[in-house]
Amino acid sequence: xxxxxxxxxxxxxxxxxxxxxxxxxxxxxxxxxxxxxxxxxxxxxxxxxxxxxxxxxxxxxxxxxxxxxxxxxxxxxxxxxxxxxxxxxxxxxxxxxxxxxxxxxxxxxxxxxxxxxxxxxxxxxxxxxxxxxxxxxxxxxxxxxxxxxxxxxxxxxxxxxxxxxxxxxxxxxxxxxxxxxxxxxxxxxxxxxxxxxxxxxxxxxxxxxxxxxxxxxxxxxxxxxxxxxxxxxxxxxxxxxxxxxxxxxxxxxxxxxxxxxxxxxxxxxxxxxxxxxxxxxxxxxxxxxxxxxx
Numbered sequence: 436x437x438x439x440x441x442x443x444x445x446x447x448x449x450x451x452x453x454x455x456x457x458x459x460x461x462x463x464x465x466x467x468x469x470x471x472x473x474x475x476x477x478x479x480x481x482x483x484x485x486x487x488x489x490x491x492x493x494x495x496x497x498x499x500x501x502x503x504x505x506x507x508x509x510x511x512x513x514x515x516x517x518x519x520x521x522x523x524x525x526x527x528x529x530x531x532x533x534x535x536x537x538x539x540x541x542x543x544x545x546x547x548x549x550x551x552x553x554x555x556x557x558x559x560x561x562x563x564x565x566x567x568x569x570x571x572x573x574x575x576x577x578x579x580x581x582x583x584x585x586x587x588x589x590x591x592x593x594x595x596x597x598x599x600x601x602x603x604x605x606x607x608x609x610x611x612x613x614x615x616x617x618x619x620x621x622x623x624x625x626x627x628x629x630x631x632x633x634x635x636x637x638x639x640x641x642x643x644x645x646x647x648x649x650x651x652x653x654x655x656x657x658x659x660x661x662x663x664x665x666x667x668x669x670x671x672x673x674x675x676x677x678x679x680x681x682x683x684x685x686x687x688x689x690x691x692x693x694x695x696x697x698x699x700x701x702x703x704x705x706x707x708x709x710x711x712x713x714x715x716x717x718x719x720x721x722x723x724x725x726x727x728x729x
């Protein structure tokens with residue numbers, strides 16, 4: 436659906452979700468800076484300049500607007516503000532809007548599922564930014580996400596149970612919510628298991644760590660929320676995305692170490708937003724496997 440075809444109400448929701456996503460991105464920036472450095476979200480209560488330590492005024496903390504008004508510098512000391520701040524804010528806003536347009540207006544997904552999707556998007560943005568800077572994926576994201584995904588499968592079984600291409604099952608036990616929980620658990624096991632297998636295989640072949648355990652938990656989280664078909668598509672999209680970044684780095688600097696979480700996250704977002712089309716390929720793989728193994 437082109438943007439011009441949106442109704443006035445849908446357009447207003449789209450704008451609101453973009454702005455709300457920018458606010459969420461601003462909160463994510465706080466978490467991205469503080470949590471890996473051992474700080475807490477609540478102390479200090481107000482945001483502060485990392486250069487001079489001065490507390491930011493409320494009007495210097497408006498997503499996107501304050502960065503532009505201050506030209507990317509602290510009002511008190513003139514220190515440069517990282518471009519990460521507006522990028523994370525704008526990215527989160529755009530992704531929230533994209534999820535709504537693709538899944539809400541085009542696919543007719545309900546409010547509950549849209550809320551879950553946007554929560555996962557926020558978790559992936561946070562995990563990717565931390566992994567990019569520190570080469571770690573915090574357990575605060577993945578462990579919370581795995582249990583959150585299991586709970587979502589139980590309360591919103593339509594994430595996993597139904598006739599759509601991206602849904603894992605139409606029925607298992609006959610009890611809808613139990614089927615949703617089973618689909619979530621199998622998605623977590625499948626996502627984490629795939630990465631764990633390739634991490635072990637890469638270690639044996641290359642005699643060095645190929646994928647970290649944080650990547651295993653990240654994919655388990657994605658699978659818990661959206662099932663094995665989405666997580667399979669995300670897993671096979673990630674290497675192509677990583678190659679676009681890693682190959683020039685390898686040629687220019689002979690650099691072998693790179694964060695993989697961001698590319699798993701990008702693959703997951705693409706698989707989520709375009710899951711109706713992409714997951715038909717997963718159905719073909721499933722059919723092929725049944726032909727081979729009976």
